[in-house]
Amino acid sequence: MKVGADNRWQRGLETLAAWLLAIVWAAPLLYCAWTSLHHPGDVARMDLSAPLTVHNYAYVFNAAPFPRYFLNTFILVTMVIVAQFTLSTLAGYAFARFRFPGRNVMFVLVLLQLMIMPDVLIVENYRTLNTMGLTDTILAIAMPYFGSAFGIFLMRQTFKSVPKELDDAARIEGAGTLRTLVSVYVPLAKPVYLAYGLVSVSYHWNNFLWPLIVTNSVTARPLTVGLQIFSSGDQGIAWPILTAATLLSAGPLLVAFLLFQRQFVQSFLRAGIR
Amino acid sequence: MARRTRRASRANDDEIDSPLTGWALFLPAALFLGVFTYYPAVATFFQSLFSDPKGGRAARFIGLDNYRAMLDDATFVHALVNNLWFALGTIPVSIALAIVMALLVNRALPGRALVRMSYFAPTVLAMVAVANIWLLIYAPQIGLLNAVVERLGGTPHNWLGQPDTALGGVIVVTIWKEAGFFMIFYLAALQSMPPNLAEAAALEGASRWHYFWKVTFPLLMPTTLFVMVNAVVNAFRMVDHILVMTKGGPDDASTLLLYYIYETAFRYWDTSYAAAMSMVLLAILGVVAIGQFLILDRRTHYR
Structure with missing residues (x-):
């Protein structure tokens, strides 16, 4: 009792x-x-x-470059996702199902990138993109992230669990390597793509230091960098405006989070545990 | 033994012996990894051994001069020490909070979804957005923090403008952003624990405090180690909020290693020195990586 x-x-x-x-x-x-x-x-x-x-929100939206920043972020995120999905799928398939010389050494090298992230190689990566003449473009923000160790590892693990018999069956029916990959492996990995996509989108939607370094004009800068125009006023910061801009910039991600709460948590988990 | 050979032969059946296709599939990713990870890592090292070309003079070999210069560079030492305090200030507190949050949400609770959402929401926000929000909270004249302090009878303070509170202010922001993220790993670990363990302990009359320290906490150890590695890497990688909130100031009171590298490279354009400091940062992350491999190794033994 x-x-x-x-x-x-x-x-x-x-x-x-x-x-x-x-x-x-x-x-x-x-x-x-x-x-x-x-x-x-x-x-x-x-x-x-x-x-x-709601005056502050109206003000931010009419402040000239803000909608453009939205567009830039949207383009950036799309570009990264498409490239990462494609490259990781191909490489993941290679590591999961093919024997080729140097495979194990290559795999260790890939895993090394989990620690040496592009975030800490800003000095040399800036120099490289400058040499290519690509600075101040959205492509320059995105490119260092195209090759993703995390993505390759994730796809390799996923593809390894696909029964080899399905692969064989597709090939017996005459499908080549790419057809087999697209028609057998990719559909089975849908939840993994969703998880990877959510993590990647939120990372690149929120990324700041690298875009700040590699861009300097309205046509290339993403939201996170553009946001700073509201916090650097001459007569002190206009807080209502800055907070409205901050919430607007986080808005799409916050709404996505509210709608897909479970998937978000699941994918962050998956991404973390790798 | 027999089992192992059977497994090995099965693994062989699963693989396709086609070196060309294998390499062709890997090549696109390898190209980008090479250009933006391996090449810059190596180039940074060589860069750190040469002086910057200035006024028509070519770069010349200076050996370890840059590394020697670091020891005499008060700001570098400051950044390194700050980074250690930053790690020590953020990691234990956010891990403790994450465990508390996970325990609180891992049971029947009115409005559980809402509570969990409140804990996790900062994770979704950009560090820049988080920094803006806290800039307002810390603002000397109109900020929420000073309003609360004044109502409680204290004197208002310029939190980010004073050397004694600037780093602390940044640490609090980081904890707010990270704790909810770490919580989900603990939540997953708690949910995979057998419920009859708790029932048995309750039957034996063990207090919940006792049960936590003797059973739950040790079982959470692999998660804690994993979260810790993540937190250490973050402590050396996240500088967005420094840029927005304090710019490393006042008097380098809140500068961190990566932030100082950024300033050196892109404000003072001393890329050779910035490269040398990047090598130090890479070395630190390398040590963490080795630690992680050892930990993960132990983790598999544990299972």
């Missing part, structure tokens, strides 16, 4: 703790949303009864 009462107390306390932590954790985001919906004067006074306004 006593144990049951204790338990109920403990459960109540834990629920309370969970909620308190959730409120603390959500507070920065809620505060940001609140600021973005008010006039600057009301924000400074922290007047909770002040009237709401």
Whole structure:
């Protein structure tokens, strides 16, 4: 009897703790949303009864280059995804099913990239792209990420679990290597592509340092870099505008997260555990 | 023994002996990996041994001069020490919070989906967006933090503008962003634990505190090691928020290694010195990589 009462107390306390932590954790985001919906004067006074306004969002959207930044980010993410899917699928198939000289050494080299990420090779990669004459293009932001060790590893693991008999059957029916890959392996790996895609999209949607380095004009800069025009004002920062821009830039990803919460969590898990 | 040979022969059946096709499939990815990972890694090393060509003078071999210069470079030492404090400040706290979050959400709870979403949401945001949000919270005049401090009777503080709180301020931001991410790994680990373990412990009258430290925590160890490697790599790789919030200041109080490399290369255009510092960063990540291999090795033994 006593144990049951204790338990109920403990459960109540834990629920309370969970909620308190959730409120603390959500507070920065809620505060940001609140600021973005008010006039600057009301924000400074922290007047909770002040009237709401969407003026800041309208302002950001009409601020000349902002829609362009959206487009750039969209192009960037699409480019990276298409290239990564293609290259990783081909290489993953090679490592999963083919014997070729130097395979094991190559595989170790590929795995090495998991540690030496392009993020830390900014100096030389900038020089390379400069030599190619590609700086200040969206392609330059995307290219260092086309070859993805993580993607190759992920596809290799997935393709290895496909029964070899399916491969044989396709070949007996006369399909070549690429046809077999596309008609047998790729359809079976759909959930893996989704997981990989979500991780990759959120990484490149959010990437900042490299795009900042390699671009300097409106036609190439993605959202994360473009966002900075709102935080570098001469007369201090216009907080309602900056917060509105921040939420707008994160908007598509946040909405996608709300819609595909389970898939997001699953794919981050898969990506992490590799 | 027999089992092993059978497995080996089966593995052979699964593979196609076609060197040309194998290489052809791997080549496109190999090309990009080569140009943007292996070549720059090697080139960075050579770059670090040569001076920058200046005013028509060609680059010349300077050996380890750049590496020697680091020891006398107060900002470099500052960045390295800051990076260690940054790692020490972010990793244990975000891991502890991640475990607490996972335990809290891994049971019946009214509004569980909402609570879990609140914990995880910062993970989805860009570091730049997170930095903007916290810039507002820390803002001296109108920020939320100073408003709370004042209401509690304290004196307002310029959190990011003072050397004694700038790094701490950046650490808090990182914890806020990372804890929810690490939580999902713990959640997955907790969900794979047999429920009858907890039932048995409860029957024997073990307190939940006791149960956590004697059973749950040790069972979570592989997850903790894995998360730790991730967190260490992040601690040396994430600098977006430094750029937005403090620019390494004031007086290098919040500068980190990668941020200093970025400044040296793209603000002062001293690429040779930046290359030498990149090698130090690569060496640190290399040590972490070796650690990870050893850990993963142990993990398989554990299973």
